[in-house]
Amino acid sequence: MRNLGLCTDLYELTMAQSYLYEGKTGKAVFSLYVRKLPENRNFLISAGLETLIKRIENFKFGEEEIRYLRSLGLFKDDFLDYLREFEFDGNIYAIPEGRIIFQNEPIVQVEASIPKAQLLETMVINTIQLETMIASKAVRSYLVAKGKKLVDFGFRRAHGLEAGILAARASFIAGFDGTSNVEAGRRFGIPVVGTMAHSYVMIFDKEEDAFRAFARLYPKNAIFLVDTYDTIEAVKKVVKLAKEGVPTVGIRIDSGDIVKLTKEARRILDENGLENVKIIVSGGVDEYKIKEWLDKGAPIDGFGVGTKFITSADAPYFDIAYKLVEYEGKPKYKLSPGKKTFPYKRQVYRYYKGGKMAYDETVKWGEEREGEKLVKLYVENGKLKEKLPSLKEIREVVIEELNKLPEEFKDIYRRCEYEVKIL
Template sequence: MQRPLTESKALLTDLYQLTMAQSYWQHRVMGTATFSLFVRRLPEERGYLVAAGLEDVLEYLEGLRFEPADLDYLESTGIFDPSFLEFLSRLRFTGEVWAVPEGRIVFAQEPILEVTAPIIEAQLAETYIINQVQLQTMVASKAARCVWAARGRGLVDFSLRRTHGTDAGLKVARCCYLVGFEGTSNVLAGRRYGIPIAGTMAHSYIMAFPSELEAFRAFAESFPDRCVLLIDTYDTLEGARLAAQVARELEARGHHLRGVRIDSGDLLELSRQVRAILDEAGLGYVRIVASGGLDEYQIEELVEAGAPIDSFGVGTRMGVSADAPWLDMAYKLVGYEGRPALKLSRGKASLPGEKQVYRLYTDDLMREDILALRQEAVPEGEPLLERVMAEGRALRPHPPLRELRQRFQEEFRRLPQPYKELQPRASYPVRLSAALEALERRLTRELTSQRRPLGES
């Protein structure tokens, strides 16, 4: 019989995190380690990423503990030493976290966060941290591109039904709102995060009535002050004419039709024809909403073509980041017991030491980032990573979502336009500090010399 999941997230990890932890414990490898979370390279056609997911990481670390049911399950596997499970029963996260605040822009190789803690604690946290930050950073970045493409037109998240699970659906709604969407169709996300909720109707609603006009009238009667009619179930232009008729009926009762939605067909041509029908009926205030397989590419095409669309419902392609559905994100050991560490694997090399990112500006626009060792000073640069957790406790309440939204808007304003483009022609400059570059060279030289075959000079 399948056991129900509890609130504990301690087992939301990969097996090898636990087997490594037992081996660390058995061999007394218990020192302080620093792990760095970063994206090795940006996906194709991405000029930037938007940091997101920190709130969930900090809540997870504060609550990390193995409940009796967790330990019973681990014992049942026959893999683990009972004494190690006793150790896990007392384990709590006691370390510190430095992180880029949510809503700020980051680039390849830059640490989004760094965790310093006894190595078992830091190691066990890896899977959950990547899971949350990878998804939310990926989606926030995709959604930000949609906002840029819309050029001021409204956007609503319609993605819930096709996101990769319910947790993903909630996080998608949050990330969309963070970067500028007006609302979401996800009602639970609305309650949980304080996001405005929005929605219209499905084609099934129209089809359930004897006629399209009766369906429109019924919905307008139920929601006279927030009525948006879906007009493409049968014939879009005829649907627009019927919507205009219902709009005039609403006006006679002291209400106004809020909008019409087109969910299929040639959205450019249909939106022009629908706009003409509404305007001829004196309904210039009725908004046109477009949806149906949209993401930033289709939105940009419609906007640049002058489509008279006031807002877009954006769903599947954005909710799963269809053109870039994963990030090459890594969580790597960069220091142990005061000793900097790096990985030399081909294509997966890492940079050593605890780090800081300094951002330089010209005329209030981002100019370049310098990736440095944390103790370095770059007087002209703005440090991006902040100390957000110490001794296993968050140092301050997490900012409300509206504050993160404002932070992103200000951050995006300072990103030069070439990097905002959907197909950027250049990469934002990120360079290593002299000290970090020297440390990387020295460690690489030392490690390479240690790996020479016997007899090689």
């Protein structure tokens, strides 16, 4: 990975230089949290910690970065020397990936000398917001899918290549079964899935010739896109091919009246002994569509979920902040209207009633309570304390968390407020 030192905002660098010149190098604690959940989110899924830790390891300044900073005419040679030797040697406290979190809870807390902790602000916000936002959107599809397969089809509509790759990671954590994103598959070991595009069907003189050619080369992945021309007629062609012995795993419908078309397609397939042929739906799919179609009895086996999920279309950003809460052991906080902050490094305690989440408390670090501790120390003096969990392990955590979440919080249409006591 390349040096990431310039992946920050200019004012982080100018403040850091001033801190050094003013002798402000004491230990600081910054806390990252979401002030208020979006109107259509009852909870969030913590995600992105592993990505953040890897990025911090590469938050360095090589000669190319130093030359650029010198060209700005803002930085003195001794500060540039400081950056040239920059290495994060502080502590990172975080709520583990996959845990359910709420407003005003410290997702990540960075403890280091004030210049170093300040320089990481932009990267911490950027990294944690993206993956937490996407995981929190994706899990809503998981909640309403009733066990049907979910695949990330959103790469082409993501806000940049890296955002699409990390979104695939976040969606797998949140219950998706695979991704169309090949790089995400390579990088994270997520199962990769794909069918065919309309262009593939159109390049052949006959629709059935496209299906036959695809099945010949990919017999175990023969899912045919049937809505290029006439969906029901294409389904009938699939039946004819299957009876001829052409491998047929499933069909995909990408447009039209999904409930009507899937019911008719299922009837045709079943009447011809093709009960095992799956029906996959894509095109404008999100949690609202999934719930609507399944509630109307659409016989869908899996969903390709794309644009609206990978952009978190109904909540494309969080009111997320990275704020100074402690310096040299003294409390630091803001009193700005609507942006009040809370002092000190903190622990979060979770309490349960009848096996379900009841309320949380955030308290000054070191104060003992009876609840379950959520915040862990992951990086100490710049070194990772223990091996991070695999994506599959994080995914299992999400499922366990959902089992402990009160049912009303799982309703995608209902607004619920979870109590977080700040002590």
